Amino acid sequence: MSSVDAWLLTVFLFDHCNRSSIFASPQVEAIEKRCLELFARDYKYSIIHNSNGEVCGHYPQQIVFLEYECTDVERDRFESTVQIGKLQDLVNRSKLARCRGRFVCPVILYNGKHICRSSTLAGWGELYGRTGYNYIFSGGTDDAESEEVPEDDSAVRNGDSQLFDKVRGLDIKLLRYLSVRYICDLMVENKKVKFGLNVTSSEKADKVQRYADFTLLSVPYPGCEFFKDYKDRDYTAEGLVFNWNQDYVDAPLTIPMCFTQNLNIDWTRYQSWDLVEQTQNYLKLLLHIINSDDESGLLVHCISGWDRTPLFVSLLRLSLWADGAVHASLEPAEILYLTIAYDWFLFGHMLPDRLSKGEEIFFFCFNFLKHIVSEKFSAVKKQRYIYGELTAPAACLLTESRDRGSVTSLSSDFSLITEEAGGSSSLTNDTVDLFSSQPQASNWSATHTHTHTHTHTHTQCLFNCTFWIYASVTKNNKQNRDTFSSCLISLSPLSRCPFPSERQARLEAVREVFLAAYSSTVGLKSSAPSPSGAITGLLEQFARGVGLRGTNAIV
Template identity: 50%
Template sequence: MGESQGAAVVNETDLRQILDHFSKTQYRARDGSSKVEGFERKCLALFAKDYKYSVILNSNGELCGHYPGKLVVLEYMLGTDGLLGERDHVESMYDVAKLREMMCRSRFARCRERFVMPVILCDGKHICRSATLSGGPEIYGRSGFNYFFSGGESAEPEDEETFTSLSRSPSTSSNDWPLFDRYRGQDIKLLKMLSVTTVCDLMLENKKVKFGVNVTSSEKVDKEHRYSDFCLLSLPYPGCEFFKDFRDNGFNGVNLFFDWSQDFVDADLSIPDRVATATGIDWHVYRSWDLVRITQNYLKLLLFLIKDGDSGVLVHCISGWDRTPLFISLLRLSLWADCKAHANLSAAEILYLTIAYDWLLFGHNLCDRLGKGEDVFFFCFNFLKHITSDDFSLIQRRRHRASSRADSESCLEPMVLLDLEESRKHKLGSNSSLSSNISITSISSTSSPILTSVQDSSSKEETRNGDIHQTSNGAVRYNVPKSSIHRPESAKQTIIQSATSPVAVPRSCRRSSADMAKSTSSACGRPEHIPEESLRKQRLDQVRMEFNKIYSSVIGPRYAMEPSTGLGSVIGSLVTKVGLKGGRGQYV
């Protein structure tokens, strides 16, 4: 099932085609087409370059309407040459029929039937994605609908062992509905079958409420404590609506702060004390972080869980198709940059895989998000410039003397950099900084309508002393009172950068950019002329530049045709800053 390392599966035309399709149509499993089947075939070919895998069929959306028609379960990694070698005749690690049956049984436990699905394999550990837990109305509504259309026969065989083991005494379960035990029990069995012990919940809410009804729940507030055997992390992260502010702020996440005082935000950050201490991050001040910093620190935490743990991790938000693919993609790309996953894929191939599999085939509605200006998809790949530091690497490397930013960046690309002030260094005041070497972008002169921060030293101390709560599972919950949140003074919080600010000027280096690209575009060989410390940055930069090029050419012109929205000038400015359009309007 391996392919030659040098055989390219995708090219730039393939990337343009899939992005064009993605920006116009939301994927639905039942709406099969030859084009979508072509996307799936390429994804399978890309997985096959590095992994032995099994496929679970989801034909016509039988398991989930917005999951891929061919669900890939990665089993183990192949050699760096893409060959099975001694494991050529090893049988599948999973009983695929049993695994599919468990997915079928458990799907009603989660919102929109988006059950737990393994999508990344690192060091034998599954990184999974899903939606959050269903609330009562959805559990009973979907299961009843399924019962009706199956002719009165249950599509899920009864599992009395699971139902009985999770049932509580009448005194403790009288307020719960019977099907909760059954479906959530199946969900727990699926998690254990995949050896997942850690659940990371990105919801801002404890339960999602619509029209006064709890439409979804989450593991962290399951009142019967069914998930008490798992390590539960509550990592509240802004929803896709907040990325409208990201766009309005000139596609800039630095000094862009989420408004934590909004009424619907009732989830507090909660992390096991041992994990919180080991990461070296001051989690007490998470509500003072801007969009870049909170994303960096959450990603660093997830990478720590993958490296430090001996079992799998589940990541989910509410529906699992906005914030969830954001972090799943960042994890996949970060692990690829370290050669810990998909080692035989080129930059173009890993970009195609994450666009196709992590976003399109798992139901992200890019067309709708673009129309609303909620650019979480663009943010994901643009954010790669903020995780090039070895602070995000799972590989322990010997430190080299840091070279100047102008030298290191000029050797990577003969074009103007995306950030106007990439040649400058700006150190944020937060003591939770991951690294002073992480790239920081400047904020535009127009402020976002939602800019909030917490008090500095005095409120931080108050938070530590009065608003940290120890939970029953040994986690520490960090809660900042809403009364302590205020709007920052623009003179202290914003950095205004003129459009005529100096940019990093490419200078000659010993090797051409084409030679450098050859070194970093394919498998994870590490040529002697490339320092170990810089390989990660070069690989991530290459993916980001490739994405910027196709995004600007495929998505950019569409906005230019909508002058009433004012987005044409924004995209045009973005294209110019990326350096992809020359003086005559030609993309380079």
């Protein structure tokens, strides 16, 4: 399917999400079929059947379980030991443990690790209500009661209630079967309270510590209501800080030391971060977790699992895709379609309801891609040529070296280092990072890069010469550095390296397609004229990126 066809399907998907919340329809079946086709490009998968919503009424009718990558038969690959029959059985038995029956569900496969999503744990009211309902309408039998939990299981040893022991014990059994060790809880509260009653709970608030064997991370993130403020500020997230002093906010940020040491983030300041910095730092944390040395998986959840959860699942999927680490064969329009359809729509995000309230968390997710184009968010290791505290554009330097006949002719003042994204580094935030060893490009990216190469050949040569001269004349000489910088300032902007990284080009392409589709279907709703011109800037991107005109895009 061409990129244009995929884009049109994306537009259709937006239109369907905006006008309908009915799942059992031919249109939804067509969307699910397309998702399966896109998954099949790169993975061998099995299906967890949920045809009539009998497992969960808010999940896809065909839930995909990714087994292994199938694009390169010669490469060593992860072979899943999970048996789909046993997985389906565990899913059926454990679904009562979580709010709205939204059980732990694997959605991304990365380096043999399952990245999962779910809702939070069900409270006593929902748990007893659902078990009673199931008992009445299943002829006097209860799935939760039909499973024998081993007596030496920690969920039973420490239990204070037989029902809680059994359903949460089954939830733990499912987590272990999927090799999930890390649980990231996005709730800003320990328990969700409505009308004075605890309606949901959380692993971190389990009184008898049934989840003590897991690594629990409390990473409180504002709920969808907060994104009305984002919309009211004309879709500007910079400077937008959540109010942590509200009465219901009682979950502090809690992260094990092993995940904070190498990220160069002052986590004690999290309550002062604006929405951009908070989302960036949480994404860095999630990427750091899935890049840990062990083979354990990750669970991400909020309360219901259909707003904040798809936000981070989608950012993870797109970030890994931009690195060539997942869905390697998909083009920008196709990965956009997949994550919108599967991660948001089919897993129950209520876009019409959120739009009616101005809670534009969905738009924020994809517009936010502009804030994660840097290699700092890359999950793969990078190679950088370092000179003092400056990073030379290696793509340019290597081009020059090849032209001179030898890569080894680079000055000995440069050293080659390997750095994992998010790791410690002596480089400043202002360091130029325009190069790295890139993953194999898709057909789209190869064409994209080829075009830019011809357009900017002279610019590249100019930048090569400029940097090489800089390296030669300013070594250990501050005065020369200052003088040379003032030379640089007066030069044409063409002296800067024009090449974005492959990651940046991919994410920007996804964002452009998204903005065009969103503008032509849903539209942006301006609250008031903004001196910042935020919406005007977005409309400019619509027109520039996809050839649309934005005069009637705001509704």
